[in-house]
Amino acid sequence: xxxxxxxxxxxxxxxxFCSVQLxxxxxxxxxxxxxxxxxxxxxxxxxxDKHRYEVGDAISFKVxxxxxxxxxxxxxxxxxxxxxxxxxxxxxxxLNLQCPDPKYAPVLSVKILxxxxxxxxxxxxxxxxxxxxxxx
Numbered sequence: 001x002x003x004x005x006x007x008x009x010x011x012x013x014x015x016x017f018c019s020v021q022l023x024x025x026x027x028x029x030x031x032x033x034x035x036x037x038x039x040x041x042x043x044x045x046x047x048x049d050k051h052r053y054e055v056g057d058a059i060s061f062k063v064x065x066x067x068x069x070x071x072x073x074x075x076x077x078x079x080x081x082x083x084x085x086x087x088x089x090x091x092x093x094x095l096n097l098q099c100p101d102p103k104y105a106p107v108l109s110v111k112i113l114x115x116x117x118x119x120x121x122x123x124x125x126x127x128x129x130x131x132x133x134x135x136x
Contacts, residue, residue, distance in 0.1 A: 001040070001041060001042040001043060001044070001108075001109050002016065002018070002040065002041050002063055002076075002097075002106055002107065002108045002109070003039075003040050003106065003107050003109075004039065004040070004104060004105060004106045004107060005038075005039045005040070005041070005063060005075045005076065005104070005106045006039070006075055006076075006099060006100075006101045006103070006104040006106065007039060008065035008073040008075060009037075009065065011037060013037040013038060013039060014037075014038070014039060014065040014073075014075060015034050015035065015036050015037065015038075015065055015066040015067075016034070016035055016038065016039075016041045016063050016064065016065055016066070016075060017031050017032050017033060017034045017035070017041075017063070017064055017066055018031065018032045018043065018061060018062070018063050018064075018108065019031045019032075019060075019061075019062045019064065020047050020059060020060070020061055021059070021060050022049065022053060022057045022058070022059060022060075023057065023058040023059065023060050023079060024057075025052075025057070028049060030047045030048075031047075032045045032047070033045065034066045053114065055082065055086060056082050056086075057082055058079050058080060058081045058082055059079070059080045059085070059112065060077065060078075060079050061077060061078045061079075061080065061095060061097075061108055061110065062074060062076075062077040063075045063076045063077070063097060063106065063108060074100055075097075075099065075100075075106065076097025076098060076099045076100075076104075076106045076108070077097060077098055078095040078096070078097050078098060078108065080095065080110075080112070085112040085113075085114065086114055087114075089113075090111065090112045090113040090114060091110070091111070091112045092110075092111040092112075093109070093110070094107045094108065094109050094110075095107065095108045095109075095110060
């Protein structure tokens with residue numbers, strides 16, 4: 001979800017969606033749904049990378065105001081570097097978006113998990129449990 005987005009429409013609201021992509025890999029882009037007339041959208045959506053995330057890749061988050069006619073307006077953006085999420089447990093927190101309008105300080109809340117790391121952690125935990133059971 002995001003909080004404190006700037007208004008981009010005449011009604012004082014925005015129609016936000018968030019695009020996510022691996023930096024330097026435009027084919028990896030995916031987006032949330034559009035939330036109509038809000039400055040504090042809640043998406044609660046899972047976007048899955050199917051495009052070969054590699055260690056060291058950074059993730060770009062851009063929150064846009066959807067416009068039916070003309071181009072979408074950028075509301076805020078953030079690039080999260082790999083070391084912040086490429087670890088067991090990933091990243092679960094808030095990103096202070098860089099906003100084109102300095103009067104606003106929007107925040108995007110995200111949770112990122114690297115599946116291979118989570119699967120490795122689960123295997124390690126189950127192996128430890130099996131070893132403890134074998135010792136008993």
